[in-house]
Amino acid sequence: MGIKVKVEKSADGVYWGTTQNIPGVVTADGKDLNALKENLKEALELYLETAQDIDDKKILQLLSEGISFEYHLELSELFNKLKVINKSAFANRIGISPSLLRQYSVNKDIYISEERAKKIERELHSLGQELQSIRL
Numbered sequence: 001m002g003i004k005v006k007v008e009k010s011a012d013g014v015y016w017g018t019t020q021n022i023p024g025v026v027t028a029d030g031k032d033l034n035a036l037k038e039n040l041k042e043a044l045e046l047y048l049e050t051a052q053d054i055d056d057k058k059i060l061q062l063l064s065e066g067i068s069f070e071y072h073l074e075l076s077e078l079f080n081k082l083k084v085i086n087k088s089a090f091a092n093r094i095g096i097s098p099s100l101l102r103q104y105s106v107n108k109d110i111y112i113s114e115e116r117a118k119k120i121e122r123e124l125h126s127l128g129q130e131l132q133s134i135r136l
Contacts, residue, residue: 001066005040006111007033007073017071019044023059033071033114040069072111075120079105085127094123 004020015036019026028043030036044067051059079087079101091101096116103110112120 002068002070003044004070004072004111007036007071007114009073009078020072023056037069037071071114073114073117074108075104075112075117076106076108076110090123090127093127094119 001022003022005017006020007015007017009015014029014031015033016029017027017036017040019040024047026040026043026047028036028039030039048059050056079085087101087105088098091098104112
């Protein structure tokens, strides 16, 4: 079963992950994505132990086929905080459709793959380095 995990990054840089498509909620945090993944895996193991202890057949049946995670990062908050960035120009800079980037920035129900989010993050960091190198 593919467990969807909504990932958000708080203002202090901590990543939060919350399951989306299983009964109940499993959540964890981490200083980076790898730490979040490890912590979420441990939290899910505890969740499954509890399901076994109370003999929750619905949960056990859902998860009996094996477990995989689908991490979805939300970018709408990022672009709400960085309204100064021209979304079309930034999308062209990273090689994605401007309309897709606009959808990421306004629709909280549209999730982004970890790979795409990392690409956007790298390019934002690159842009930041370029801006820091400017001397007036």
